[in-house]
Amino acid sequence: MLENKRLLIIGHGRMGKWFAKELSKINNIEIMVYDIKNQDFQKSRNYVITNDLKKVSEFNPSFILNCAPLSNTIDAFENIVENINNKKNIVFGDIASIKNDVKKFYQLHNLKYVSFHPMFGPTFANMGNLKGENVIFISGSENNYLEFFKSFFTKYNLKIHTLSFDEHDKMMAYSLSVPFISSLVFAGRVDKTIVPGTTFAKHLSIAKGVLMEDTNLISEILFNSLTVEEIGRINSNLEYLKHIIMTKDKEELEKFLSKLRNNVL
Ligand SMILES: O=C(O)C(=O)C[C@]1(C(=O)O)C=C[C@@H](O)C=C1
Numbered sequence: 060m061l062e063n064k065r066l067l068i069i070g071h072g073r074m075g076k077w078f079a080k081e082l083s084k085i086n087n088i089e090i091m092v093y094d095i096k097n098q099d100f101q102k103s104r105n106y107v108i109t110n111d112l113k114k115v116s117e118f119n120p121s122f123i124l125n126c127a128p129l130s131n132t133i134d135a136f137e138n139i140v141e142n143i144n145n146k147k148n149i150v151f152g153d154i155a156s157i158k159n160d161v162k163k164f165y166q167l168h169n170l171k172y173v174s175f176h177p178m179f180g181p182t183f184a185n186m187g188n189l190k191g192e193n194v195i196f197i198s199g200s201e202n203n204y205l206e207f208f209k210s211f212f213t214k215y216n217l218k219i220h221t222l223s224f225d226e227h228d229k230m231m232a233y234s235l236s237v238p239f240i241s242s243l244v245f246a247g248r249v250d251k252t253i254v255p256g257t258t259f260a261k262h263l264s265i266a267k268g269v270l271m272e273d274t275n276l277i278s279e280i281l282f283n284s285l286t287v288e289e290i291g292r293i294n295s296n297l298e299y300l301k302h303i304i305m306t307k308d309k310e311e312l313e314k315f316l317s318k319l320r321n322n323v324l
Contacts (some may be wrong), residue, residue: 067120068092069135071108073181074154075126079106082211091118093139112142119145122173122204124152125161130275133160140168150201152208156276157231157283158197162224172197173204176227177217178234182268190216195230198223232285239280240293242269 061136064087068079083090083105088295090106097110109115110149132155140146152173153161165172174197184192194217196205209219222230246266255263269277280286303311 064122065089065091065120067115067118067139069123069125069139070094071096072126072128074177077181077186077197078126078154085211089118091115091120095273107226113214115139116143120149121141122150122152124154126154128273128275129156129279133164136161136164146170150204152204156235157279158224159283163298171201173200174224175200175208176231182199182272183265191218193218193220193222195222195227195272197221197227207276209321228283229285230291231280232283235280236283236286236289237293239266239269239277240286240290242266246270252285 065083066088068075068082068090069092071079071092075094076091079090079092084089091114092106092108093110093112093115094108095110097108109113123136123139125132125136132153136151143149146177150171150173151165152175154175154177155161156176158174158176161172161174164170165174176195176197177192178194179186179189179192194212196209198217198221212219220314242262242265245262246269248289249263253259302308303315
């Protein structure tokens with residue numbers, strides 16, 4: 060396993076912080092976090108935070124987990140790779156929400172990788188109790204690190220899935236883009252003077268969460284090349300619904316609802 064390994068985490072943002080804190084609870088694993096902003100020092104941590112690439116190079120990591128924002132993931136990798144020796148012995152890891160760029164990066168440089176996607180975050184998940192949340196591993200990931208992270212996530216009672224890079228991105232065009240788009244469409248019709256019903260308030264709370272996400276994250280999820288096809292599907296459903304409403308066709312509505320109930324219930 061990973062005893063006596065030195066893990067470098069790139070980025071001390073929302074997910075980087077969580078991984079640093081949780082992974083540093085494991086014995087015999089040394090953790091350093093590299094963050095260009097180098098903000099938020101606290102002596103009580105079990106890990107070191109630095110913005111000094113010399114320190115990173117001296118640390119001589121055996122594994123690098125990239126938790127930088129999606130739009131900086133590749134730049135952050137390149138910056139580190141240029142400044143450390145011994146690259147051939149390092150396994151590269153990422154938690155990117157869209158895998159296309161990291162896939163190309165690993166292939167281009169012929170790197171050993173472990174790539175996964177925690178399908179949760181501090182906006183909506185209870186980070187203190189992740190039971191039932193999901194994580195997707197990418198096939199082809201380096202076996203010992205794959206096993207290490209699988210057993211790490213098992214402790215949090217997460218559901219574990221495995222997909223290829225391409226299967227993953229195809230699924231994200233749907234499982235992230237569709238709810239994001241739905242929330243944006245809903246937010247476009249929100250008026251602060253509304254007296255909300257319970258359903259409205261629930262939608263509003265989700266829309267608020269989505270809109271509080273970083274614009275870079277939202278753009279990377281929406282600009283996934285497969286998202287446009289999903290918008291096409293949403294549009295045709297809307298057109299169909301509009302037709303049903305305009306013709307007040309209850310029978311057709313029953314069929315439509317029955318299909319939707321079948322999808323979700
Ligand atoms: O921050 C959260 O609560 C999330 O749920 C994050 C969320 C999502 O909206 O589903 C967003 C991006 C991810 O890569 C995975 C999950």
